[in-house]
Amino acid sequence: MHGPASPGWLLVALCAATGAYCLLRMRSGVEEQRGAAGGEALMGFGMAAMAVPAVVFSPPGWVWPAYAVVFGAAGLRALWAARSARHHLHHAVGAAAMVYMAMVMAAAPAHGHAHGASGTPVLTGALLLYFTGYVLLTGVRLIPVVAVAGGGAGADGRAAAGWGDRPELARACRLTMAIAMLAMLLPL
Template identity: 70%
Template sequence: MHGPVVPGWLLVALCAATGSYCLLRMRSGSPSARSAAGGEAVMGFGMAAMAVPAAFVSPPPWILTAYAVVFGGAALRALWLARGGAHHLHHAVGSLAMVYMALAMEPGAGGAGHAGHTAGGVPLLTGVLLLYNAGYVLSAGVRLLPVAAAGAQGGAVAWGARPELAMACRLSMGIAMLAMLVTV
């Protein structure tokens, strides 16, 4: 990822922690909730891997193509699962945004790659993705408030089944997506 090293590592830590909690969420809940948590875990760990600062390690030339293939597959899976719920459409948009960022960072593919540290990508598409994710972050933040208040009144709930933590993970990944898109 382009940009300063310290914020890059903070983004890596945030995304890895979110992916780890999503793995924990896969142990409880309904099959559809476990499936959504699995998609979010892939997104969290993938975002963590892509956010590693370029100043720290120079990725092998094939890694950005691998990211595009993995997230392209995740997007197709999310589109297939979107028949049963709108949240999977968000997963599809997020996965396609990751494909876009991987291709924009690809040297010689219109993007600047890690070596140049200059912006690449299509400004209109980047702007649309930024607006979408900003809207998602705002709506997730608003939805988090009533869930936290309702969770405080209930009894003991397992860590993997806490709705306010799941929403907080979605919010943090949305913020991380915004931070990554700004660097494109």
């Protein structure tokens, strides 16, 4: 999380851009897309805020418990939504990882955000394994499949989905945040 300035700013930019795209996806006509995009936007902006280099801004002590509460609530909401859509389980794991990182940062000595913070090695390792697997699996799913020749309609004759409803863009959004989560978990 709060490591060297250059990679930290790249992580902030990546997460903020992903959060902004997810906000745009909330305009979708599909209710499930809107709900998932809202949770992903919260995650993207929360990760961007958490990744701001410590040399620029060291948040006061109350921020970390506030992160834990916000992402704990987001995790509970994701668990509730997982009853109808399986990908919400990933959101719950992501929110749990954010709660974990916030708790580690709250316990870290002041200004020791990058190298003084130490989480539970087993939990950190489990989260690293989960997100590595998620990145690899999602990356494989993004490999393009040969498209069926046709006009503007899909293979089944329906009209092509709008850019906010395209599943590969939502998958790319989740992949980006999973890669960023790996980068944030590594210093723990």
